[in-house]
Amino acid sequence: MPVAPVVAAGAVVLRRKDGVLEVLLVHRPKYDDWSFPKGKLDRSEHATVAAVREVAEETGLAVRLGRPLDDQLYVVQGGRSKVVHYWVARPLEGDDVSAYVPNREIxxxxxxxxxDAAGRLSYSRDRATLKQAIKRRKRTATLIVLRHGRARARSRWRADDRFRPLLKLGEHQADRLVPLLAAYDVTRLVSSSSTRCVTTLVPYADATGRTVKADDGLSEEDATTLGVADRVQVLIDSGRRTVVCSHRPVLPAIFEVLGLDDPKLEPGEMVVVHHRNGRVVATERHAVR
Known part of the structure; x- marks a missing residue:
């Protein structure tokens, strides 16, 4: 029976200091190597969340994720395969690592x-990842398009459909979304005014002290193609890190504005759209279970 690969995540953290582009590297004394901060996923942990957590644990810095990079695939000791998911990332608040306390791991x-980093890095795969990160270093804005969590069946709901609630599974998905949205440092929350959409974003709003802006124009009952297009264009033009939560019938209009094919998201799934100067430069698709 095939053995599942080891799955890890990390980030190529960049900053510009006195006009010089710099990358954050860590040294592991066990292997005497220099690499990027990374580590294995915890049980049931999402890769994006693991990437941010590992950077914090190994460097002391809080970061937000930007564009994704190609996965690294290689074989580790014992012949087991390993996949490492990487993103470009930037420090959230401060970038001083002088207070970091060395330990047996880092x-x-x-x-x-x-x-100078290529000469410092110990592995050719890391040098290739750095080269790609430099090409993708320009800052992007993030728009996350989210389908609400799993809701009660329409056939079993007798009241106004706008008030149809999430199931327990949907509430669990909403809770699981919190660290995933935080990995991208989402600062604006926009939602259909329907209960199942708003409550999908409430846990993140509560965790971050932000508010959910409910919009009738993103609901199944009131959305129009032109209205949705106008709303999404405003979100794109603002350049803020935004999540917009809506319904299966409304999502195609949102993706059309972005110039993307409708991916037919399942409840609790989202597409992370990285855009710059009004142009989509990368997308990611993620789900919470």
Whole structure:
């Protein structure tokens, strides 16, 4: 029976200091190697969440994720395969690592000019990932398009459909969304005014002290193609890190504005759209279970 690969996640964290582009590297004394902060996923942990957590644990910095990078695939000791998911990332608040306390896992953390980093990195796969990250270094804005969590069946709901609630599974999905949205540092929450959409975003709003803006124009009952297009264009033009939660029948109009094919999201699924100057440069599809 095939053995499942080891799954890990990490980030290529960049900053510009005095006009010089630098990358954050860590040294592992066990292997005497220099690499990017990364680590294995905890049980049931999403890769995006793991990437942010590992950076925090190995460097002391809080980061937000930007564009995704190609996965690394290689074989580790014992012949088992390993996949590492990577993103470009940037520090959220501060980027000073001088207070980091060395330990047996990571004994050095350093900002290194990217021109010197290739010579510092121990593995060719990391040098290839760095090269890709440099090409994708320009800042992007993030728009997350989310389908609400699993809701009570329409056939079993006798009241106004606008008030149809989430199932327990949907509430669980809403809770699981909190660290995933936080990985992208979402700052604006926009939702259909229907209960099942608003309550999908409430846990993240509560965790971050933000509010959910409920909009009738994103509901099944009141959405129009032109109205949705206008709303989404405003969100794109603002450049803010935004999540917009809506319904299966409304989502195709949202994706059309973005110039994307409708991916036919399941409840609790989302597409992370990275855009720059009004142009989509990368997308990711994620789900919470």
């Amino acid at each position: 004994d050095q953390v350093a900002w290194v000019p990217v021109e």
